[in-house]
Amino acid sequence: MNNDAHLKLENQLCFRLYSLTKLMNRHYSPVLKKLGLTYSQYLVMLVLWENNDTTPAISVKQLGEKLDLDSGTLSPLLKRLEKQALLSRVRNSDDERSVVIKLTDSGCQLKSQAQNIPAQMFSVTGLSIDELQGLNVQLDGLLATMNTK
Amino acid sequence: MNNDAHLKLENQLCFRLYSLTKLMNRHYSPVLKKLGLTYSQYLVMLVLWENNDTTPAISVKQLGEKLDLDSGTLSPLLKRLEKQALLSRVRNSDDERSVVIKLTDSGCQLKSQAQNIPAQMFSVTGLSIDELQGLNVQLDGLLATMNTK
């Protein structure tokens, strides 16, 4: 491939990732709209649902580490979820710098409405279980490499 | 896997795509900043550079089809690139609904500064050529499937 070929859109992995992420979002949007959530808000709820049994309180900082997002993104997003009464935001009395996020009852209850979303989205991919897992492994490798460079 | 496992972040392909796209963007940003471009602006320039020899004029509509973006995204983006004198926006006299985008001389010249970006980004992935091509094929399949459902 010459230099010009590298600059062509069709040869670029990153454009595929970019397009696929947008497409993924378009499939999620109508489904999540029924729960009143955006995709990013859904990710926050996934973390909270996942930890609710063992660790029902999590700081904004910890949430940011799990989702790779900073307070500039999370602060307004969490305020919107608080306004929807899905979670509470309270300063940690042990360390007033930190804000503790907890699910409310209705935030907990929303989980049942989300149970079938992963299966629904999986069917949209048209992949087999093996193909999905193979892709997950490859993308994990890529994430690991790109996170350390 | 039970229902709860499906709702875990670590099991979700979409979260990997989402994280990887953000990570990709973070690697591009400092490189593209030297050219005064964002990633989306870079994509527009790629299309214009690619077509400049054969088709030096392209409509906003055609650009949107290539990049899968609508006028709501492209109109302001193209105005910013016009303000940077990288391209011109002129109404098509044959069809006044359409706006024709053309590279300016400095827009053409910027191409040389972008020549080494693909190789630079490829090295960040840590992939072999074969691995890259394999991944491209898989993502193309996924894009095709998800575009028709």
Next chain:
DNA sequence: TTAATTTAAGTTGTGCACAATTTAATTTTG
């Protein structure tokens, strides 16, 4: 050939994502 429909851009408003900065609290260090 006028009226109805379609099309192309642009505009407005919402919600990320992130850089850069600010504020306040905590920790470290001289």
Next chain:
DNA sequence: CAAAATTAAATTGTGCACAACTTAAATTAA
């Protein structure tokens, strides 16, 4: 201990991405 450094959130500003809508031009159909 007090000053300096670090840390956690929040704020401000920019630029997407997209839904919903508007405007103006072109096409189609009555």
